[in-house]
Amino acid sequence: MYCPNCNSENNDSAKFCKKCGTPLKKEVSHKKIINSINDEKSSKDDITKYIIIALIIIAIALAGAFAYIGFGNHNDDGQTQVQNNASSSPNPVQSTQSSQPQQSSSAQSAAMDILGGSFSTGSSLSAKTYASIYVGSQHSGEKVIIQIKYSRDGSSLNNGNMVPKTVDSSGYINVKSADSFKYYPDFAEINLFDTNKNLLDTQSVSLSPDSSTQTF
Structure with missing residues (x-):
């Protein structure tokens, strides 16, 4: 560690410069700073990935739910239409009987x-x-x-x-x-x-x- 005042070299554990007595501040190495930044960035990236994955899962679940509901409604409409057609269609036997003239x-x-x-x-x-x-x-x-x-x-x-x-x-x-x-x-x-x-x-x-x- 170097003294910021006289530029004398001191031990890394020294609190004061051995030459001029200037209080020494412990310097953080450039490598440690970069590693810290990288770790923080990596942590943020991991969080972002987790958020994206969670959003994708939610979107897939919602799409499946909407598809299921839509399919159910389609079946209900189809069944209702068939029932309506069946109820509105005349019975061929009844139609034949009703169309036959009754002898008066x-x-x-x-x-x-x-x-x-x-x-x-x-x-x-x-x-x-x-x-x-x-x-x-x-x-x-x-x-x-x-x-x-x-x-x-x-x-x-x-x-x-x-x-x-x-x-x-x-x-x-x-x-x-x-x-x-x-x-x-x-x-x-x-x-x-x-x-x-x-x-x-x-x-x-x-x-x-x-x-x-x-x-x-």
Whole structure:
């Protein structure tokens, strides 16, 4: 160690200069200073590395958590969509059943035709005219509306009222005229309707203009 005052060399352990008595300060070698700085820098570098590693681990953990949550939501949305589609999609069996037309009384009457019958003009002009219209025993019990217009030499004898009737067990619709006629009719127009007044069948019948029972 050298004295800062007289530059005399002294022992490293000396507290005062042996020549001039100047108090000596223990010098720290340049190497020790560098080593100390390096140690401090190394320590700081280690801390920085630890911080960076910790941040990387935290980032990876957060990314994994977000990915898991996102995947779970995606599955939930997909499952919900499938359930919604399943609930909104019509049952094919039910759709087929609902799309099939149900046979109503009108639909049954739609297949009804006038197959024949008879007219009875009575024994005198004061008697009413009777008609028995045959539509088939398969229609027994069905309700219909029937209209019969009578005429003689092209002149109408009645108004042709529409009368509700029920087919009897033998398949006949029996109708009598509302009034007696001034003349025996020579023509009859039969119109058959369902209960909604949809025309099912119509038939024209020529009659003998006298008192008799006539079939067609």
